[in-house]
Amino acid sequence: MSKTSLSMIVQVKQKTQAAADIACFELVDPHGRELPAFTAGAHIDVQTADEHLRQYSLSNASRERQRYQIAVLREPQSRGGSLAMHEQVQEGDYLRISAPRNHFAVDHAAQRSVLFAGGIGITPILAMAEELHAKRAEFELHYSASTPDNAAFVDYLKAAPFADRVAFHFTQVTDGQRIDLASMAARPETATHIYVCGPEAFNDAVMSAYESAGWPKQQLHTEYFVGATVDTSSDGSFEVQLARSGLSFQIPPDKSVADVLIDNDIDLLTSCEQGICGTCVTKILEGTPDHRDRYLTDGEQAANDQFTPCCSRAKSKRLVLDL
Numbered sequence: 001m002s003k004t005s006l007s008m009i010v011q012v013k014q015k016t017q018a019a020a021d022i023a024c025f026e027l028v029d030p031h032g033r034e035l036p037a038f039t040a041g042a043h044i045d046v047q048t049a050d051e052h053l054r055q056y057s058l059s060n061a062s063r064e065r066q067r068y069q070i071a072v073l074r075e076p077q078s079r080g081g082s083l084a085m086h087e088q089v090q091e092g093d094y095l096r097i098s099a100p101r102n103h104f105a106v107d108h109a110a111q112r113s114v115l116f117a118g119g120i121g122i123t124p125i126l127a128m129a130e131e132l133h134a135k136r137a138e139f140e141l142h143y144s145a146s147t148p149d150n151a152a153f154v155d156y157l158k159a160a161p162f163a164d165r166v167a168f169h170f171t172q173v174t175d176g177q178r179i180d181l182a183s184m185a186a187r188p189e190t191a192t193h194i195y196v197c198g199p200e201a202f203n204d205a206v207m208s209a210y211e212s213a214g215w216p217k218q219q220l221h222t223e224y225f226v227g228a229t230v231d232t233s234s235d236g237s238f239e240v241q242l243a244r245s246g247l248s249f250q251i252p253p254d255k256s257v258a259d260v261l262i263d264n265d266i267d268l269l270t271s272c273e274q275g276i277c278g279t280c281v282t283k284i285l286e287g288t289p290d291h292r293d294r295y296l297t298d299g300e301q302a303a304n305d306q307f308t309p310c311c312s313r314a315k316s317k318r319l320v321l322d323l
């Protein structure tokens with residue numbers, strides 16, 4: 001059994017339909033206490049009714065301490081979690097969650113921030129807009145979705161005190177204004193940071209527009225919902241040795257390092273199991289990893305002294321881990 005980060009129980013105070021396929025949940029402490037503080041861009045792990053563990057971004061303002069708000073898209077290709085949230089979780093129910101974690105935080109040293117949300121990617125971006133507005137910071141928000149009916153928080157954003165900073169881009173609406181990425185990215189600005197959250201193709205399009213225009217990588221921030229697509233056809237086996245116990249395990253081509261370690265009762269904290277949340281990051285003492293995550297930065301991956309055992313593998317025959 002995977003060891004998880006779930007440490008809190010919250011109650012569903014309100015469940016609303018935020019868009020055609022998006023349910024919004026307001027989560028509170030069952031005894032009315034304050035919840036742990038968070039910053040915009042943070043997410044929580046949620047144990048869904050069918051025992052899946054899923055990550056959802058907090059979309060409410062980080063100054064609010066009495067509630068967490070998450071929005072869940074009913075995904076046709078759901079691995080189960082989103083369907084269970086839609087169909088089984090009701091107002092009054094209790095959910096096990098983790099404390100908030102943030103690896104998509106706003107850099108408040110920037111003079112200006114440009115926020116891009118694609119579809120359900122609005123959730124962390126909305127929290128960022130709230131936080132930037134509260135700090136009276138300069139920002140603009142570009143929200144792209146197929147139609148208004150498929151987009152959560154449209155009415156909220158139109159009535160928000162920062163509504164004049166929000167541009168909607170509805171791609172399947174007549175006269176819907178598309179984002180002109182080429183002209184937005186054309187002139188790199190040293191004090192502006194870019195934040196992108198949406199489906200893979202959306203994130204890639206925004207990032208490549210800014211990267212190809214010469215914007216420095218440290219000013220570009222993105223969050224993916226799914227792990228990278230990797231060709232696993234030539235995966236082989238390799239050995240993992242645990243430095244503290246001296247135990248060794250063979251990792252077969254069809255199992256992850258995390259799977260093998262957890263099957264053998266080794267304590268390893270996991271959450272997304274697809275290389276996006278960073279929960280499982282483990283120090284490497286010897287050997288060269290084959291990084292397959294979207295969590296570590298390019299520099300961190302190049303250092304080869306840590307990896308994500310939920311999805312990454314080994315280029316060397318053996319990895320020695322600090323476990």
Ligand code: FES
Pocket residue numbers: 269270271272273274275276277278279280281293295308309310311
């Ligand atoms: Fe999320 Fe490994 S469990 S990166």
